[in-house]
Amino acid sequence: MKTIRMLAMAAAVPALAAAAQADTKIGMITTLSGGGAGLGVDVRDGFMLAIEQDGREGVEVVIEDDQRKPDVAVQIADRMIQSEKVDILTGIIWSNLAMAVVPAATAQNVFYLSPNAGPSALAGKRCHPNYFNVAWQNDNLHEAAGAYANEAGLKNSFILAPNYPAGQDALTGYKRMYQGELAGEIYTKLGQTDYAAEIAQIRASGADSVYFFLPGGMGISFLKQYAGSGVDLPVVGPAFSFDQGILQAVGDAALGVKNTSQWNKDIDNEANAEFVASFQAKYGRLPSLYASQGFDTANLILSALDKAEVSDQDSFRAALKAAEFASVRGDFKFGDNHHPIQDIYVREVIKEGDVFTNKIIATGLSDHADAYAGECKM
Amino acid sequence: MTYILVLEQILNGLQLGMMLFLMAAGLTLVFGVMGLINLAHGSLYMVGAFAAAAVAGWTGSFLLALIASLAAAAAAGALMELVVIRRLYRRDHLDQVLATFALILIFSEGTRWLFGSFPLFLDVPSYLSGPVSLPGGIQYPLYRLTIILIGLAVAAGLFLLIARTRIGIQIRAGEADREMIAALGVDISKLYTVVFALGAALAGLAGALVGAIQSVQVGMGEPVLILAFVVIVIGGIGSIKGALAGALLVGMTDTLGGVFLPQLFAVFMDPASAASAGASLASMLIYILMAAILLVRPSGLYGGNA
Numbered sequence: 001m002k003t004i005r006m007l008a009m010a011a012a013v014p015a016l017a018a019a020a021q022a023d024t025k026i027g028m029i030t031t032l033s034g035g036g037a038g039l040g041v042d043v044r045d046g047f048m049l050a051i052e053q054d055g056r057e058g059v060e061v062v063i064e065d066d067q068r069k070p071d072v073a074v075q076i077a078d079r080m081i082q083s084e085k086v087d088i089l090t091g092i093i094w095s096n097l098a099m100a101v102v103p104a105a106t107a108q109n110v111f112y113l114s115p116n117a118g119p120s121a122l123a124g125k126r127c128h129p130n131y132f133n134v135a136w137q138n139d140n141l142h143e144a145a146g147a148y149a150n151e152a153g154l155k156n157s158f159i160l161a162p163n164y165p166a167g168q169d170a171l172t173g174y175k176r177m178y179q180g181e182l183a184g185e186i187y188t189k190l191g192q193t194d195y196a197a198e199i200a201q202i203r204a205s206g207a208d209s210v211y212f213f214l215p216g217g218m219g220i221s222f223l224k225q226y227a228g229s230g231v232d233l234p235v236v237g238p239a240f241s242f243d244q245g246i247l248q249a250v251g252d253a254a255l256g257v258k259n260t261s262q263w264n265k266d267i268d269n270e271a272n273a274e275f276v277a278s279f280q281a282k283y284g285r286l287p288s289l290y291a292s293q294g295f296d297t298a299n300l301i302l303s304a305l306d307k308a309e310v311s312d313q314d315s316f317r318a319a320l321k322a323a324e325f326a327s328v329r330g331d332f333k334f335g336d337n338h339h340p341i342q343d344i345y346v347r348e349v350i351k352e353g354d355v356f357t358n359k360i361i362a363t364g365l366s367d368h369a370d371a372y373a374g375e376c377k378m
Numbered sequence: 379m380t381y382i383l384v385l386e387q388i389l390n391g392l393q394l395g396m397m398l399f400l401m402a403a404g405l406t407l408v409f410g411v412m413g414l415i416n417l418a419h420g421s422l423y424m425v426g427a428f429a430a431a432a433v434a435g436w437t438g439s440f441l442l443a444l445i446a447s448l449a450a451a452a453a454a455g456a457l458m459e460l461v462v463i464r465r466l467y468r469r470d471h472l473d474q475v476l477a478t479f480a481l482i483l484i485f486s487e488g489t490r491w492l493f494g495s496f497p498l499f500l501d502v503p504s505y506l507s508g509p510v511s512l513p514g515g516i517q518y519p520l521y522r523l524t525i526i527l528i529g530l531a532v533a534a535g536l537f538l539l540i541a542r543t544r545i546g547i548q549i550r551a552g553e554a555d556r557e558m559i560a561a562l563g564v565d566i567s568k569l570y571t572v573v574f575a576l577g578a579a580l581a582g583l584a585g586a587l588v589g590a591i592q593s594v595q596v597g598m599g600e601p602v603l604i605l606a607f608v609v610i611v612i613g614g615i616g617s618i619k620g621a622l623a624g625a626l627l628v629g630m631t632d633t634l635g636g637v638f639l640p641q642l643f644a645v646f647m648d649p650a651s652a653a654s655a656g657a658s659l660a661s662m663l664i665y666i667l668m669a670a671i672l673l674v675r676p677s678g679l680y681g682g683n684a
Contacts, residue, residue: 007493033596035598038496084469144397153431161655168654185649185653186653187640187654189661194394200637203386204380204383217592219449221591221592222594224591224593228509229509245496249594267516
């Protein structure tokens with residue numbers, strides 16, 4: 001069967017050569033099963049929405065499920081690069097998977113555009129000309145939350161995150177900006193679902209607030225259990241703990257909570273209004289920040305393809321770096337380490353009719369770049 | 379560090395133990411009576427949680443949701459036994475693992491197809507929400523206390539069932555000598571279906587109870603399944619008493635280890651590395667416990683002839 005496909009492709013090549021544009025093959029490795037599936041599904045749907053709206057020929061997207069397992073992700077990446085010959089890889093949600101896949105992929109001259117994970121190592125010492133992060137460096141949203149905590153007068157935070165690269169980046173980011181005391185600092189297991197032990201520690205710690213980074217199902221479990229525990233300290237988090245997918249499953253427990261994000265559905269620009277409306281029309285649900293990141297990633301790739309072919313690596317890289325596309329975030333540009341410089345907002349969880357969602361209440365950090373850019377030599 | 383915190387953590391360990399017991403009881407019965415390794419037991423847990431979330435969504439009643447979880451998981455279990463598992467009893471364990479692993483994939487994708495990839499909403503009912511004050515000034519969530527009590531009630535019920543009823547005698551006889559009880563005229567295939575459905579119902583109940591405080595999502599059963607296997611290996615395969623002892627031991631070790639190891643490490647390390655080293659070691663603790671117990675008692679705490 002494989003041979004047949006190869007033959008078909010070989011037969012198709014001369015026909016395509018006549019066309020102005022060569023084929024571009026994009027490999028998407030993302031989490032489509034298990035506890036983190038909501039995130040991957042949103043990135044995929046956002047990405048494919050942009051590809052579909054663009055409608056050009058000659059762009060092929062191959063999608064595979066990494067099951068949130070680093071070994072599976074590496075296997076898929078090897079296959080996509082070596083046997084399917086993709087030009088661009090994208091899609092990874094989790095930083096531990098990104099650390100396993102990205103350095104090897106960029107070393108093989110493939111472009112990697114991250115729609116989500118932004119581990120500190122890849123922004124600093126191990127940055128690479130072919131690696132672009134379209135979402136944020138991991139610390140960014142947490143830095144904004146730390147800054148917000150100072151403004152809100154929080155003096156004694158209890159902080160927790162899962163024990164993996166993004167979790168460590170999260171707490172580092174929060175502490176970089178936050179000026180108060182720490183009542184406690186806990187690393188939980190990645191994928192943990194029961195937080196009774198941590199909540200008991202929060203209760204005993206004498207904290208005045210809780211900061212937590214628990215994306216996907218972890219956040220749902222934590223918030224429900226927190227609401228039932230009788231601990232009534234204010235909670236603050238990054239958008240990952242309060243994204244559109246989480247809020248519906250948590251319900252009233254999240255109302256009024258403040259969280260930080262680089263995107264929200266009420267950011268006022270044309271691209272965003274159109275994105276929110278078309279996403280809702282196509283998939284029947286509100287987009288999350290993950291969907292917005294997938295959408296931006298695809299549009300960035302398309303904008304660069306307008307200017308250069310992927311095979312001309314230097315021009316294509318320059319076209320990506322220029323980032324001339326209508327981002328749903330409004331202003332968007334890349335810093336020298338190929339990570340975004342952007343505004344980060346403070347949002348509040350509200351209820352619109354029957355749907356729980358977020359509303360922007362302030363700008364947390366303006367034109368914010370990451371802290372590792374100086375360590376990147378390229 | 380106060381005694382209240384320690385007591386609260388012990389309650390948390392107890393609650394986790396009770397939840398694991400509900401899972402492990404069915405698993406150990408099925409293994410003990412039929413000699414079958416059922417990897418798809420976690421899928422029944424998921425079926426229970428989804429059935430509860432769906433019924434709670436339609437009717438608003440948590441009690442009905444629990445009943446639905448029992449019924450749906452028992453029905454799914456019985457169906458699974460009749461259609462697939464029945465053909466596996468005479469095969470070796472490798473075939474059973476392969477077939478039941480396939481069932482996991484079928485159940486997961488089937489659930490995703492029916493309900494979508496996003497977590498479902500299932501909340502604790504208002505009469506069970508919030509904390510209660512226990513003697514000694516401990517504030518403890520009422521719902522978790524309820525889980526502990528339900529676990530104890532199920533444990534008592536199972537002991538009575540196994541020790542005092544006719545079907546209990548048949549189950550024990552089935553564990554001891556399958557061929558002999560068939561020769562004595564017991565309808566062995568009906569017994570198997572009943573035992574399988576009973577185990578499935580308990581897993582479904584666990585899924586529904588836990589789904590209310592965690593997230594109801596595809597794949598929620600697999601992490602619990604691994605713990606449940608650890609429990610039955612520690613307790614001795616086929617023994618309900620062993621499942622209870624193992625579940626409590628694993629629940630306590632996991633909870634208390636996770637809390638106190640990082641603090642112990644902090645005595646001689648800086649806080650950040652103590653937190654991550656402690657957390658890493660704590661997640662290994664139950665497997666270390668299992669290895670230690672198997673060294674001393676190779677067939678588990680209450681294991682007989684396994």
